[in-house]
Amino acid sequence: MEKKCGCWAVLKRGVRGSCKSSASKDSANTIPRTSLVYDAATETRYLNASNRELCAPNEAQLSSDKPNPPTSESKTPCQLLQFSFQELKAATGNFRPDSILGEGGFGYVFKGWIEENGTAPAKPGSGITVAVKSLKPDGLQGHREWVAEVDFLGQLHHPNLVKLIGYCIEDDQRLLVYEFMTRGSLENHLFRRTIPLPWSNRIKIALGAAKGLAFLHNGPEPVIYRDFKTSNILLDSEYNAKLSDFGLAKAGPRGDKTHVSTRVVGTYGYAAPEYVMTGHLTSKSDVYSFGVVLLEILTGRRSMDKKRPSGEQNLVTWARPYLADNKRKPPYQLVDPRLELNYSLRGVQKVSQLAYNCLSRDSKSRPTMDEVVKVLTPLQDLNDLAILSHHSRLSQQGRRKKKSDGTPQITYTHCKSIRDSPLNTGKQLYR
Numbered sequence: 150m151e152k153k154c155g156c157w158a159v160l161k162r163g164v165r166g167s168c169k170s171s172a173s174k175d176s177a178n179t180i181p182r183t184s185l186v187y188d189a190a191t192e193t194r195y196l197n198a199s200n201r202e203l204c205a206p207n208e209a210q211l212s213s214d215k216p217n218p219p220t221s222e223s224k225t226p227c228q229l230l231q232f233s234f235q236e237l238k239a240a241t242g243n244f245r246p247d248s249i250l251g252e253g254g255f256g257y258v259f260k261g262w263i264e265e266n267g268t269a270p271a272k273p274g275s276g277i278t279v280a281v282k283s284l285k286p287d288g289l290q291g292h293r294e295w296v297a298e299v300d301f302l303g304q305l306h307h308p309n310l311v312k313l314i315g316y317c318i319e320d321d322q323r324l325l326v327y328e329f330m331t332r333g334s335l336e337n338h339l340f341r342r343t344i345p346l347p348w349s350n351r352i353k354i355a356l357g358a359a360k361g362l363a364f365l366h367n368g369p370e371p372v373i374y375r376d377f378k379t380s381n382i383l384l385d386s387e388y389n390a391k392l393s394d395f396g397l398a399k400a401g402p403r404g405d406k407t408h409v410s411t412r413v414v415g416t417y418g419y420a421a422p423e424y425v426m427t428g429h430l431t432s433k434s435d436v437y438s439f440g441v442v443l444l445e446i447l448t449g450r451r452s453m454d455k456k457r458p459s460g461e462q463n464l465v466t467w468a469r470p471y472l473a474d475n476k477r478k479p480p481y482q483l484v485d486p487r488l489e490l491n492y493s494l495r496g497v498q499k500v501s502q503l504a505y506n507c508l509s510r511d512s513k514s515r516p517t518m519d520e521v522v523k524v525l526t527p528l529q530d531l532n533d534l535a536i537l538s539h540h541s542r543l544s545q546q547g548r549r550k551k552k553s554d555g556t557p558q559i560t561y562t563h564c565k566s567i568r569d570s571p572l573n574t575g576k577q578l579y580r
Contacts, residue, residue, distance in 0.1 A: 229303050229313060230268050230315030231317070233268070234317055234319045234320075237261065237270075240261035240262055240270035240279070241261040242261075251333075253380070255282060255285070255294065256283045256285040257285075258282045258283075259282075260280060261278075261279050261280075261281045263276055264277070265277055279328065280326070282326075282327065292323065295325070297398055298313070298394070302395050305364075305372070307360075309360045309389070309390060310391055311330065311393040312327065312328040314327060330384060330385055330391065331384070331385055331386040332385065333383065334381070334382060335382040335384060335442075338384070345487035347488075348488060348493060351447075352496065352529055353390075354384065355390075355442075356390075358382050358390045358392065358442070359439065359521045361390065361392040362392070362439060363518035365435075367519065370400060370401075372400060373434060374435050375399050375414065375430065375435070376394060376398075376414075376419075378416055378438065378452070379445055381393050402431065408430055409429070418452030418465075419452055420438065421433070421434040421437035421512065422510075432518070433512040436516065437507060437508060437512070437515065439507055440505075440506075440508040441508070443504040444483075444504050446500075447484060447485070447500050448468065448483050449486070450464050450485075452465070469508070480497055480501035483497075489536070490534070492535055493532070493533050494534075495533055496533075499528055500528070503516075507521065
């Protein structure tokens with residue numbers, strides 16, 4: 150039988166009252182805050198750290214660090230389904246290992262099937278395919294992030310946000326049920342697939358993700374995503390991008406406040422340096438993270454890659470000179486070599502400039518996500534592929550070379566005279 154959720158206040162009291170936050174554990178990942186000066190040297194210091202979670206667990210909790218979900222009465226009423234643990238256990242085949250879709254700080258994600266009109270499990274391949282996320286007992290993000298996920302995705306609905314279908318809260322079990330995203334994460338397509346992601350799909354994905362962020366930022370009660378990265382961008386069968394994992398999402402500043410003060414969480418390589426250094430969170434923090442992902446889409450490189458030479462391990466540090474001086478260092482040198490000239494020339498220029506603006510060291514100089522969407526939208530229709538320009542240049546060079554070598558050029562007159570020549574009539578001139 151279909152079970153709709155009731156009042157969110159009851160759910161929150163039940164979960165938060167028994168929360169065992171992972172923030173109570175000691176950790177060596179504390180973020181120092183000894184300097185608020187933001188320059189190139191400071192940026193390098195923070196961005197060249199290892200690619201690990203930014204959570205500073207032994208910091209004192211700030212009073213503003215609760216999820217604070219949107220509470221506007223204009224929000225769509227809650228329509229989430231409440232599942233029992235046994236229903237989800239059956240839907241995933243007893244959480245069998247071969248149904249695992251992925252793993253994160255929250256826990257494992259399993260593939261499962263449920264009936265179309267309710268919470269009952271269905272046979273594999275029938276009903277509705279879903280993704281079931283299970284919270285680890287000692288999950289890094291913990292119960293607070295589970296509640297934030299339910300709070301935000303239970304009330305926010307947009308084509309570029311993953312759909313939360315329902316949840317399970319039973320004893321110490323915490324699970325979430327999402328729509329299944331056929332093509333997985335952007336991270337897999339950029340870094341783990343042999344076949345490169347086509348340029349047109351990269352632009353489509355970047356635009357979809359930008360629309361998702363713009364929606365969050367522009368609501369009557371703005372939301373800061375706080376964990377924008379390739380692994381959190383999921384793709385459907387048509388490569389439409391949807392933002393997932395709202396465990397770290399945060400209600401934005403209200404009234405005359407310019408920022409939200411909060412503990413520092415996120416992932417190195419993506420988090421804005423001013424946020425890492427001060428704990429001051431704004432929508433421009435998300436814009437910086439978008440700039441990093443845009444660079445990953447452009448270059449096919451990870452934001453942090455310890456396997457590369459020392460000067461290339463941090464993507465932003467390595468790419469910034471190409472973005473800042475595109476005359477001496479053309480942006481085409483940044484393009485993922487696996488694309489083999491199958492990319493738009495103007496598209497690369499626009500994307501490079503946009504990434505540079507998003508990564509501005511002055512957060513106030515970064516564009517809004519609405520402005521980002523406006524820049525990306527027309528790039529879908531560009532057809533000035535680099536490979537066509539390359540072939541055109543080769544053809545021109547070949548013609549110039551023939552002229553300079555004195556090679557006779559065959560003209561229409563020459564062709565006509567050859568065609569009309571007795572030598573080409575098939576008749577014998579001599580006996």
